[in-house]
Amino acid sequence: MARKYYTETIPDVVDNLNTAIDTGLSSEEAKKRLTKYGPNSLASKKKKSxxxxxxxxxxxxxxxxxxxxxxxxxxxxxxxxxxxxxxxxxxxxxxxxxxxxxxxEAAIDALKQMATPSAHVRRDNAIVQIPSTELVPGDIVLLEAGDVVPADLRLIRAHSLKIEEAALTGESVPVDKSDETLQGDDIALADRINMAYSSTNVTYGRGEGIVVGTGMNTEVGKIATMLNNADExxxxxxxxxxxxxxxxxxxxxxxxxxxxxxxxxxxxxxxxxxxxxxxxxxxxxxxxxxxxxxGLPAIVTIILALGTQTMAKHKAIVRKLPAVETLGATDIICSDKTGTLTQNRMTVEKIFYRGSLHDDNDEIEEDNPALLSMVLANDTKIENGGDLLGDSTETALIQYAFDQNINVHDLLEEHKRVQEVPFDSERKLMSTVNKYGDKFFVAVKGAPDELLKRVTSVKINGEISPITAEQKQDILQTNQDMAKKALRVLGLAYKIVDQTYDDPSTDNVEQDLIFAGLVGMIDPERPEAKAAVAEAHSAGIRTVMITGDHQVTAQAIAERLGILEPGHDERVLTGAQLDQLSDDYFTKHVGDYNVYARVSPEHKVRIVKAWQANDKIVAMTGDGVNDAPSLKQADIGIGMGITGTEVSKGAADMVLADDNFATIVEAVKQGRKVFSNIQKA
Structure with a gap:
């Protein structure tokens, strides 16, 4: 059984792998381990001639x-x-x-190509760059923004480190990483914040980690094994x-x-x-x-070929001819959430300021402290007059300002940034000091609970007064209410100062703040998805949502789409809960669940197999590396053409050109026509 390094302290990991953080492995020891463990690359089953x-x-x-x-x-x-x-x-x-x-077989080849070509490693007490295939357990790897993680690492240092793991876990936003030791044996892959996994992307900060898994012993390696062993x-x-x-x-x-x-x-x-x-x-x-x-095989082939042409016009590209007819026989659609049922774009939905909650389309003044804080304490790059580059949470705030017809360019020009205290994953805040006439506007945004610790005042009816414990409790309650609706909530605060700081830091910039508001964001459902789910249901097809996101987020989106009736949280199952169920029990009761949250690749395959054991024809959608085994296992695997990885497309029988759930339902209609034509023939 694989060691759970995320539950071990750093000294224990160092001792277990017989390495040294400050000097790394010696070249001689690295060669021995390379011979013992083999190259850090993915293997595939022997190909037939x-x-x-x-x-x-x-x-x-x-x-x-x-x-x-x-x-x-x-x-x-x-x-x-x-x-x-x-x-x-x-x-x-x-x-x-x-x-x-x-x-x-292109799925495995694409998986191999995801490996990073080189890695920065500490060896012989020096930092060297080596091919990632030469990494061995015990190596000390250095990470920084822009890197692809070259192997599975137990993090030993993390400085504002964020890693985008969507392809592996389905988590829709980059994960804040830490070097702390985690407690518990059943921690979901997406919640292992002290681990960095092979083929994921570093989006922010820097860090260091000890290699604990290479090649087929990585999480990506496990997926490759499942792909090789998937039932045809x-x-x-x-x-x-x-x-x-x-x-x-x-x-x-x-x-x-x-x-x-x-x-x-x-x-x-x-x-x-x-x-x-x-x-x-x-x-x-x-x-x-x-x-x-x-003549029957020829007739069937011709009918299927004509069916693929019709589906292509509806943005469903069929890679394997029999998939056309399989669609027509589909009983269950297991759909990924992010990008298929939702827009894969964080969007502001609610704003709380001046003691009341507002919708995203309610008008807001340009000089509102909440708006100023979300626009000024923001690192989004605006290019080509409107293209937004940056963290999905921050780009959502700028897009909200654009949607409110705020001239963001002029606002940023008028309130130029002169100082800043960058985001840090420990304090969970970011601050900027900006010009504000002959004074300076300090804009702060971050986790509401951390921000409120630094808030001392609140503005009511134009008057600034000390904030009371009761007012703080009301704000925290509003934060909780928004979070229950699956909104990602940020706190906003500000203050106006006479001069800049000699040495800007959290100890002086982020103190004595005035509360400005809360902003709630979500990756909203696609407008046409709800109707498509209802249409599928009326055609006798059941939609099941499977996602790597948290249970609250999954449940809220499922309720909004009609996949789940409001309040029926007993029909939502997490990956950890699924692990507690025996195969026999789950096969008999798979129909009890509509939504699966915080799941791993193994869980997705298990869900598909359980439905197939009940003689159901299963269609599975997915866009990430983590979806590839279940796409291959399903009766018809449906990949995403826009956001999908090459691995998921390679494992799929059909690819959606527009990543849209409604396209699946339309393709099922066409598949039923094809089936009817074959019956007639």
Missing amino acids: MFMRFVDQFKDFMIIVLIIAAILSGVVAHEWTDAAIIMIVVILNAVLGVIQEARS TDTPLKGNLNHLGKILTIMILAICVIVFVVGMFTKQGTEPMNALLIDMFLVAVSLAVAAIPE
Whole structure:
């Protein structure tokens, strides 16, 4: 069982891996460990040769029947034209199968390409840059903004470190990292704040970590293992065609035997027995060849190909032909939240100031301290007249100002920043000192509870007065109420000073503040998603939300979309709770749950398998590396074309060009039409 390094103290990790923080490993020791543990790269199962892949395509029952029919047509009935047509259809079918199989293996190749090419490591008491494939457990790795994490690390230093882990965990915002030791054995992957995982991105700050996992022993390596071991599920169409082929073959053979026996009895004595045997055998074989529907595979392929063209017009790009029909048979859609059901864009929804809560479309004055604080204490870069670059939370605040018709450029020019105290993950605040006429405006934003510790005043009816304990409690209650609605809440405060600071720090800049307000943000649901969920429900398709986000966020969005009825939190299951359920129990009760929160890649595969064990056809959507195993396991995997990683697209059967849940529902409609056409054929 893998060690849970996030629960171990830094000295314990150092002792366990026999390393030194200040000097790192020696080059000699690193070579020994590289021999022992192998390179820090992902392995894949041995690939079949192109010839063996081609041969495998002929193991389908219907194909075997067609090959026998072709042989009999030529050798016995001397219908060489029919035999040639049948074999051409069979060979074309095999070529298509080989192409599809090669595409599916692209998922593992894309996963390998995600590895960073180099890493900054402390070795022999010096900082050196080495290929990431040469990293070994015990190496001390240095991280800074812009780096891709090269291996799984237990952090030993974290200075305002933020790591974007969406592809691995589904968490929609960068995670604040820390070097503190965590308590508990069942901490979700997304909550392990003292760990940095391979192939995630450092977005802010810097840090150091000890390598605790390389290659296939990393979290990404576990995903690669699941991809390699994922069950290849037959599509409903393939299963139905196989079943049809067996029934037809049995019926045809039975009729041929009856015709042969009846012919032998009725024509007995009309010609020599040897000649009669040969004649009746040829009649029976001719009947069998005529009855076998050799055109069926060709017809099915043509109908599916036409279906893919129709779906492409509706922004659903099909990568594997049978997926078209599978969509039509879908019973369950397991959908990721971020980007598919939601817009994947943090947006201001509520603002609390002057003692009352306001909607995002309520008018706000340009000189309102809450607005000034959210715009001035902000590191967003504004390019090309309106493109916003920066942290998703901060860009949401600037976009809100733009939406309020505030001239942000003029505001920033008028109140130029002269000093700042950058964000720090420990105090959870950020402050700037800006020009304000002949004085200076100190703008502060951050975690409401931390900010209130530094607030001493509040402005009521234009008068600044000391803030009371009761007023602070009301603010904290408002903060809680907003958080329960899945809003990400920031506190806003300010003060006006006569001069700048000699040495700006939290001890002087962030003291004696005046409370300005609270701002609540959310990644809102797509406008068309709610109608699409309802339409899917009316068509007998159940929508299940699976996300790496927190339970409160997942539940609130699910209620807004109609996936979950308000107040039914018993239908929400977290990854930690899922771990407590046995496979048998979960398989029997999987229908009790509509929403899964804080889940890992293993959980997603388990959810898909549980539905499949109940004979349900499952469609799974996803955009991250963490979604790839479940995309491959599902009857139809649906990748995201805009936000999706190459890994998830490679594992998917279909890709959405617009990342829109409503497109899935439209594609299901088209899939049902295709299924109907195949039935008619």
